[in-house]
Amino acid sequence: MKNGCVAIGDTDMYYASFGSGDRTLVVLPGLSDGLATVKGKAGILSAPYRKYLNAYTVYMFSRKNKMQEGYTIRDMAEDQVKAMHELGIEKACVMGVSQGGMIAQYLAIDHPETVEKLILAVTAPGVNEVVKAAVQGWIEMARNKDHVRLMVDTAEKMYSPKFLDKNRRLFPLIARITKPSDYERFFINAYAILGFDVRDKLPAIKAKTLILAGSDDKTVGNDAAGELKAGILGSELFVYEGLGHGVFEEAKDFYDRVFDFCSHDF
Numbered sequence: 291m292k293n294g295c296v297a298i299g300d301t302d303m304y305y306a307s308f309g310s311g312d313r314t315l316v317v318l319p320g321l322s323d324g325l326a327t328v329k330g331k332a333g334i335l336s337a338p339y340r341k342y343l344n345a346y347t348v349y350m351f352s353r354k355n356k357m358q359e360g361y362t363i364r365d366m367a368e369d370q371v372k373a374m375h376e377l378g379i380e381k382a383c384v385m386g387v388s389q390g391g392m393i394a395q396y397l398a399i400d401h402p403e404t405v406e407k408l409i410l411a412v413t414a415p416g417v418n419e420v421v422k423a424a425v426q427g428w429i430e431m432a433r434n435k436d437h438v439r440l441m442v443d444t445a446e447k448m449y450s451p452k453f454l455d456k457n458r459r460l461f462p463l464i465a466r467i468t469k470p471s472d473y474e475r476f477f478i479n480a481y482a483i484l485g486f487d488v489r490d491k492l493p494a495i496k497a498k499t500l501i502l503a504g505s506d507d508k509t510v511g512n513d514a515a516g517e518l519k520a521g522i523l524g525s526e527l528f529v530y531e532g533l534g535h536g537v538f539e540e541a542k543d544f545y546d547r548v549f550d551f552c553s554h555d556f
Contacts, residue, residue: 291333291336292307292332293329293330293332294377296377298369298372299354299369301354301356302354303351303373304328304329304351304355306328306332306335306349306350307349308332308343309343309348312345312347313346313383313552315349315385316349316350316379316382317348317349317350317385317386317390318350318351318370318387319351319389320387320388320390321425321428321476321480324473324479324480325470325476327352328350329352335350338538338544338545339545342549345549346549346552351370353369353479357475357478357479361482363389363392363393363482364400365482366396367397367401368400379404381404382405384398384404384407385408385409385548386409386411387412387538388411390413391413392413392486392488396488398499399494402497406497407500407551409502410518411501411502411537412502412504412509412510412537413510415488415489416487416489417485418510418511418513420508421510421511425480427443428444429477432477433473437465437468437469438461438465441461441462441465442462445457447508447535448534448535449535449536449540450506450532450536489517489521492517492518492521492522493523495521498551500526500548501518501522501528502548503515503537505530506532506533506534507534507535510535526551528547
């Protein structure tokens with residue numbers, strides 16, 4: 291396992307890597323990266339991937355540390371390519387989760403040579419009313435520095451009722467110990483989401499694509515996965531019934547599906 295950092299222009303980007311396999315999986319996390327990066331977390335982050343690490347080397351990247359105002363999802367994809375090249379990753383399976391899936395779409399559109407296969411998890415091809423309401427609400431909570439409310443609302447929009455009933459009492463405690471020193475990084479990431487739309491560019495994605503979604507997603511909405519499926523020729527879609535935006539945590543076979551897709555030769 292490795293906790294690393296790679297130079298990107300006048301700043302740098304944290305990453306965590308684990309595994310020793312010949313195949314490479316690049317993972318791009320969601321908006322939570324605007325609150326806490328992957329720095330120093332390789333051991334924790336590797337847990338869902340451990341049964342696959344003889345065959346794969348997994349890299350999970352944060353956004354770069356110094357982000358300029360107006361930094362877009364497309365800019366994030368450009369910097370992601372630079373980071374991959376710095377580490378000698380010329381081509382990989384790429385999994386983007388939520389906002390990470392937005393970055394992954396631009397990777398596949400603008401740099402198809404870097405994407406062997408594409409996994410888009412609980413993400414959208416553009417800002418719909420559900421995304422807009424969720425992100426604008428979180429921005430307002432962050433501006434008011436109401437971190438407990440921000441974390442609780444995020445959880446309420448992410449998890450299934452069963453998961454919430456079991457864990458809801460823990461969310462305020464977790465929020466109190468995870469509050470960032472400031473929210474500037476979060477704001478830049480959040481506003482980038484509000485400016486994102488590649489619906490007219492989806493036909494340019496030629497990589498074999500797997501779309502994973504929940505049937506009750508209160509963060510990106512229930513129509514987003516269908517839009518991706520309709521726009522990306524030959525893509526596969528699997529919907530977890532009864533789950534929402536947190537399928538990557540709640541669905542026991544989520545990572546089996548990801549690695550089966552990556553390992554299958556078409």
